Amino acid sequence: MAGPDRQRKVIHVDMDAFYASVEQRDDPDLRGKPIAVGGSRERGVVAAASYEARRFGVRSAMPSVTAKRKCAELIFVKPRFDVYRAVSRQIRAIFAEYTPLIEPLSLDEAYLDVTENLKAVASATDVAEQIRARIRAETGLTASAGVSYNKFLAKMASDENKPDGLFVITPRMGPAYVEALPVGKFHGIGPATRARMEGLGIFTGTDLKARTLDFLREHFGKAGLYYYWLARGVDERRVSPDRVRKSVGAETTFSADLFTPEEARAALDPLITKVWTYCEDASIRGRTATLKAKYADFQQITRSRTVDEPVESRAMLEEMVIALAEPLFPVSKGIRLLGVTISSLDVESTPRPGQQLRLPFQGS
Structure with missing residues (x-):
């Protein structure tokens, strides 16, 4: 790990339209066509969209009916999570040849600390290029x-340069890059926080940097300190391959509000799958299921249920969430x-320090 006087070198690798790209790779008839993984013509929610579909405005977490309206030629493909996990393991093995400091965020993305990498490559940019080339050649x-x-x-x-791109932000570039960034583009600032910031006259990194720490703490609580330093291009979080999770969750903001139980069940299905996939891959179990709902006026509620024994199947988790x-x-x-969140995790089955975690996918 980088010492106090040594600049850290971090790479974030993000697979391009991962689920959809795997389907197009494995079925030549789907190549170059707009496809949606998950959902169907009549119901459900899109789990991932190919770049061809994205040109029509189709996005992950979009109701299938809306996606079909946006793209009449859209092809719906049933997800194959076993295949996606297998490809993710291939990619993770490539990462491990360069560094043991790998922090997975999902099946298709991860942080790597390559400050002192196993290949002794001085340039992090070169490491990133090598990894991208290996991924293309092997998968x-x-x-x-x-x-x-x-x-x-x-x-x-x-x-910055998706798909199939590479972008470098040097220490000299960092502060100016952040200052020019709209706050809605900040990773970790969602629609609700963006709206609050804009209501306070904070539209860009420059605006955020101009606010005092006391002001940000007053309006954003503990997160105020984090935002204060982000506005200055500072983030001291380390790449943590052994982080212990207290909960596993997934959530989706919809392009159109939901009003019926049927719409809610269809929207919850991929979230339950994401959470359970993580639990399966990381060999952990939890006893508390929590449902979070945010209404059109931004009122938010949570409902939880705890059982005596760990949840042992996706069907059991689904039953709890639907209830x-x-x-x-x-x-x-x-x-x-x-x-959807599962917590009260079984400590004895939590991954050992250093064991790599495979989190649920995020659209990219």
Whole structure:
């Protein structure tokens, strides 16, 4: 790990439209066509969209009906999570040849600390290029990468030249890059926080930097300190391969509010799958299921249920979550966000320090 006087070198690798790209790789008839993984013509939610579909405005977490309206030629493909996990393991093995400091965020993205890498390559940019080339050669897929001196900027950089791109934010570039960034583009600042910031006259990194620490703490609580330093291009979080998770969760903000139990069940299905996939891959179990709902007016509620024994199947988790969702209906105002979390994790089955975690996917 980098010493106190040594600049850290961080890479964020993000696979390009991972689920959709795997499907197009394995089925030549799908190549070059707009496809949506998950959902169907009549119901459900899109789990991932190919770049061809994204040109029509199709996005992950979008109701299938909306996606079909946006793209009449959209092809729906059933997800194959076993295949995605297998490819993710291939990619993770490539990472491990360069550094043991790997922090997975999902099946298709991870942070790597390559300050002192196993190949003794001086340039983090060169390491990123080598990794991208290896991924293409061994999996037939493309990856984008961001290189910088901290996690926040590496994550932002990986989005700059997607798909199949590389972008570097040097220490000299960092502060100016952040100052020019709209706050809505900051990783970790969602729609609700962005709206609050804009209501306070904070639209860019420059605006955020101009606010005092006391002001940010007053309006954003503990997160105020984090935002204060982000506005200055500072992020001291380390790449942590052995972080212990207290909960596992996934949530989605919808492009159109939900009003019926049927819409909610369809929207919850991929979230339950994401959470359970993580639990399976990381060999952990939890006893508390929590449902989060945010309404159109941004009012937020949570409902939880705890059982005596760890949840041992996806079906059991689904049953708990649906039971928590049913009392929400009928609704007088639409639901704009749903989230599913499992907590009270079984400590004895939590991954050992150094064991790599495979988190649920995120659209990219």
